Amino acid sequence: MNSQEPLLDLDTFEERFIDANRGKPLFLIRYQNIQGMEMEQFLTYLRNEVHSILNLTDVEFCFHMLDADTLLMGISPYSSWRGRDFPNIDSAVGRFHDECANNRVCLFDFGVARTQCNYISDSEEILQELLQASEKNLKDNLTRWSWTYFNRANTYIAGAANEAMIQPTISYDPHRRTFTVKGGEVFVGGGVYQNYRDLIQDIPSDQDLNRIELLILEKLIVACENAPGLLKFNISPQSLIDTFSQPEKVQRLQKLWDTMGLHSKNIRFELVEKPYEEHRFSLKDVCEEFWKCGVSFAADDFGVKSQSHQVVLELGIMIKEFKLDPISFRFKANEDQIKFLDNLAFIDYCKRLADNREAMITAEAVEDFDTLQFLMEHQIYQYQSNIFCGKMPIDQYKAEFSSMSELPESVVKEIVDERGSEMWNDHSSNIFELARNRGQMPRN
Known part of the structure; x- marks a missing residue:
């Protein structure tokens, strides 16, 4: 996605993020309660820094505003992630969260969800799974840093081997x-x-x-x-x-x-x-x-x-x-x-x-x-x-x-x-x- 591409409506987000990535692992990052930046500023910041945040170039991403306080970021590989090359998105977003707070850039709450974009389920089912899991992870993160939620099993399911x-x-x-x-x-x-x-x-x-x-x-x-x-x-x-x-x-x-x-x-x-x-x-x-x-x-x-x-x-x-x-x-x-x-x-x-x-x-x-x-x-x-x-x-x-x-x-x-x-x-x-x-x- 181009860094200047506008926010996607829900149907386009679903099509771009889910339907176009069958057979690939998907990550959905939910950002809420953003403080110190306007939402538009935060979105621009994410677009410009996403490759640095994730330490990845083999990645596609897109955004959707779920409501006035919730920004969704969809992440998937261009090709596939194998074995040790499989990124720890949870940890990367956690570090980004800490760096933003420590450097007084902004504050926010986040939740990471992950699933395999399987071939059989409807895109609506997959999105609902991601929305529920990201909301749960966000609530978990408010009380404990559980960035590796469902990590090992998801790595097996999503791995290319x-x-x-x-x-x-x-x-x-x-x-x-x-x-x-x-x-x-x-x-x-x-x-x-x-x-x-x-x-x-x-x-x-x-x-x-x-x-x-x-x-x-x-x-x-x-x-x-x-x-x-x-x-x-x-x-x-x-x-x-x-x-x-x-x-x-x-x-x-x-x-x-x-x-x-x-x-x-x-x-x-x-x-x-x-x-x-x-x-x-x-x-x-x-x-x-x-x-x-x-x-x-x-x-x-x-x-x-x-x-x-x-x-x-x-x-x-x-x-x-x-x-x-x-x-x-x-x-x-x-x-x-x-x-x-x-x-x-x-x-x-x-x-x-x-x-x-x-x-x-x-x-x-x-x-x-x-x-x-x-x-x-x-x-x-x-x-x-x-x-x-x-x-x-x-x-x-x-x-x-x-x-x-x-x-x-x-x-x-x-x-x-x-x-x-x-x-x-x-x-x-x-x-x-x-x-x-x-x-x-x-x-x-």
């Missing part, structure tokens, strides 16, 4: 008697945060977790750019209902994964076991909008809680995968006869449900070859377990996908029998790499 982990899904071909990676489940990790739990612990309690979940989903989709195979993303039913009840938001998300070189048929949402409420919109209605795009759904930890049964019956043919917790198949006949028979009955029930809708069954956390063989004997041919592959960085998955294929069953048995317990406890194991290193499968 492809930070995501994936645990491959392995499929068994009973005719060729080989194992091949077909896709995987995508997780938070591999950078600022090691897992979803650590990230959520950094989110202030007053934040909307549905919005945070949406930002994480977008972050993971962007990290998966051009990734092969069927990619599975966890999402709660409530987040789906609350976020995607408007069909245009489904279309925006589809546009995002199209831009990232991903195909709808290779996107699957795992509906996690969480209670949800349907008021104006139903889960089925929202899922049908995704289904029309080609997206399918998985029932996570099917059978562990009654919620998953409700979801399966509600969504019908849209459920294309049942993910089984080990409690559904781990009991041996010589350990607990009743639980073993219950496992057999439950597996038979799952197979019937899967056959009804041509869905897959995936056994999670298989611990040993005996259990694997039991599952194969009962025609459960898909697995997600450390004895095959632990979580790996998404970029490693992209690079190695084509080589993680056609692993003979005999090799799997030999390696798992020999090193199964070690691999089970190693969350970064890779049986395909082990087999190659031992010369037990062709190098690609």
Whole structure:
């Protein structure tokens, strides 16, 4: 923005600051109770000093007068801010505040808000989030200097790095008697945060977790750019209902994964076991909008809680995968006869449900070859377990996908029998790499 450009009206400010910066981090600085300068003087001072204040040149900025006592300043990067280059806007404005007071230039109160300008939310929603957060931060700053509000989590969400982990899904071909990676489940990790739990612990309690979940989903989709195979993303039913009840938001998300070189048929949402409420919109209605795009759904930890049964019956043919917790198949006949028979009955029930809708069954956390063989004997041919592959960085998955294929069953048995317990406890194991290193499968 030119230093002499006039104040923007709200619609133009929203368009210039938000709509033009999709996919970038945004900062909104709220200035109030300005003393020692007229508002026009203060605005001119900011325009002339902004690059010095922020110690940045890769920055765009614009202004809007919210009311007679409140000036809004929107800040975004021209391109992107990465890693250590990510600016500490909160601290920079705090120093500016102190310098103005110490040098008797002027006095003012300020609040800094920050969010990712995500692809799905309306510009009005994003602006409202920024207005509320900047007002809260201003009130906090009147009693304590909390310039790093929501800082670490926002840095992860807004960072340009492809930070995501994936645990491959392995499929068994009973005719060729080989194992091949077909896709995987995508997780938070591999950078600022090691897992979803650590990230959520950094989110202030007053934040909307549905919005945070949406930002994480977008972050993971962007990290998966051009990734092969069927990619599975966890999402709660409530987040789906609350976020995607408007069909245009489904279309925006589809546009995002199209831009990232991903195909709808290779996107699957795992509906996690969480209670949800349907008021104006139903889960089925929202899922049908995704289904029309080609997206399918998985029932996570099917059978562990009654919620998953409700979801399966509600969504019908849209459920294309049942993910089984080990409690559904781990009991041996010589350990607990009743639980073993219950496992057999439950597996038979799952197979019937899967056959009804041509869905897959995936056994999670298989611990040993005996259990694997039991599952194969009962025609459960898909697995997600450390004895095959632990979580790996998404970029490693992209690079190695084509080589993680056609692993003979005999090799799997030999390696798992020999090193199964070690691999089970190693969350970064890779049986395909082990087999190659031992010369037990062709190098690609």
